[in-house]
Structures are given as C-alpha cells and as structure tokens.
Amino acid sequence: MSGRLLGQDAAVLGAAGVEVGTLRDIEQWAFRSVSRPAGARVVDAHCHLGVDRDGHALSADDLVADLDAAGIAAAVAFPADEPGPGGDFSQANQRVLDAAAAHADRIIPFCRVDPAVGAERAMDRAHAGGARGLKLHPVAQRFAPESDACVHAVRHAADLGWPVLFHAGFGARPLGPAFAALLEQVPTARVILAHGGRGDHRSLAAVAARYPHVVFDTSIAALPDLATIPPERVVFGSDRPYGDHAQALHLVGAAARVAGWDEVALRGVLGGNLMRLLGDGGAA
C-alpha cells in the first residue's frame, strides 16, 4: 500500500486527524471510475517538478510513486514557477532533465522558459539534454501569447519538433483572440491548452477547431468544457502538484460518460493523443 494518498503523504493526513481508510476507499473509487480500455497506456500530459514560488512542491520520486499508485505509465514533467537567479529556468530545467534520466521510462521532460529571457538558448540547451517539448505560462511570466517574443519561442519549438503546452486558465485576459493571433503566425504549431482552456473556453474551442494540432489538457478542467469538444482534441493531465490523479482520472471518467466516448476515444484521451502530438504515434 502506497504511503501517498490524494497526492499527499498519508502519514501527514493521518496525523491531522483525517480518516485515512475512508479517503483511501474514495481514491480507489476515483481510480476505478474510468473504464480503461484493455492495454491502454495512460500518460499524464501535465506535471510540475520542483518547488513553486507559491510553495507547492513535488519531487521526481514522489511523482513516480503517485504514477504507480494510479496505474499511470508515464508523465510529461516541467519545472514549477522557479525561474532562478538568471530568470531563464536553466537550473530548474536541468533538474527536470536529471529526473527524466533517473526515471527514463516514466518521465517525459519538457523545458520551461520565459520568452523574454534567453528563451532560444535555454530551449536549445534543453533540447540537447533530451527535452521533448516546451511549457509556457503567460500569467506567471507576464507575457501575451501573441507577443513577438512568444511567437518566436513557439516557432523555435516547432523547428525543434516540439509541442508547446500553454497555461490557459484563471487569467483575466481574453485568450481566444490571443491564440488566434499566435496560431495565424505559426499555423503548424502543436499546442496543448492546459486546464481545458478554462480561462476562455468557448472562444478557444472555436479557434482550436481551425487548427488540427491544437488540443486541450484535462488538468483542473471543467467538465462542461471537456464534454463538448471532440475527444481527439483532449489529452489527460493532472497538474500535479496542484491537482492529484484521483480527481484527474475521475474527471475523464465523468466526461467519457457525459460525452459518450467509446473505447477508441478514451484510449486517445488517456495517452494516445498525447503520444501522437509528441511524434510518437505507435507508442501508445
């Protein structure tokens, strides 16, 4: 039995007076709420490693323990919001690459950059170290998706053959026109809009419909958003450590029932769509 529970240390929860047994039953119920197609390889598209400025933290070993507990094969991981002294995330990116090297078949490393701070160099360095994609956070790093610096970073990612995962929730700015302007300039970009595009879902869904390589991840997403877009545009994600795998899998199970996803659709959502986006079509 895992020492982890809902992404937390079970002993810490127990010491706080929580009914650990009840919680474990609930977690198992949530894991079972997705009927996984036989042989489906589940891959999480959205995890952060390191210590965020806001205190949220996750180590590589804890992430792998969480994946084991939830029956998840692998996870995309990128740094938390820790740009470091130079502001270019170089140390945090290196830590993610080291984690991926230590857990080669479990962690798929993405790098994180600030488009305004040596982004191309940071991406090249991460690429040489084995990174498979880029994470950008317009709210945390305070840039507009359609800004020149961001367009450059996305174009460079496309040149490297990388998908780009964008934080796309919880900000004040309208996101539809911003991503429309970005995609107009880099129409071949493979883009993952996090949180189901919760920050401006209706508008983003209309934009995404025009670009076949734009998908939404399910991390901390809203069910009505996920259930109303084609399942081939949906990739499973948790946003560890902001979210945990129980709620993440439970959301996919609920969306599958509401939207009537069949086995093929569910296999894609749980991992196949992401692996295709990573240029790894046969692997899932």
Place this chain on the structure above:
Amino acid sequence: MSTADGLRVVTLAAQAEMALVRRDQVAGPLLAQAARAADGTPAGRLLREASAMVRGAPEREAVRQAALSLCRMALQDAHAQVLGAAS
C-alpha cells in the same frame, strides 16, 4: 435529483473550490452547505468528508489539498448529474 437540486450542488461546490484555492475560511461553511445539498448522492459523500477534514485541521496544507481534491470530484459529479449522466 432535479436540475435545480443539481445546480445548487454545482454552485456551492464551485464556491467551496475557489475558497479552498484561496485559503479562505469560508471554505468550511460552504463545504458543509454543499454536503447537505448533495446528501444522498456520490458528491454528498465526498463533500461530507471534505467538510469534516477542513473542520478538523483547517490550517494544514496537506488537508487543504486533499479536501480540494474531494471537492473537485464532487463538482465533477454534480456537473455530470446536471449534464444528464449519472455516475
């Protein structure tokens, strides 16, 4: 459960979710209200548990995050209910 009953749970659970995210003390009362509104459904069990956890150790970060997980699952269930799929 009627659509009105479902929407009541959606509203309260969504408010509780944001209160938990913002570390706002109002999360406790909102979870208790949501649990009562969802009584007899799967979401009710999740919200009852989250409410008890937050009442017992409101300042513990691990408890807040675990309660947030339960609250979000309850919201997902309530959304599914309103959208017409029992879970």
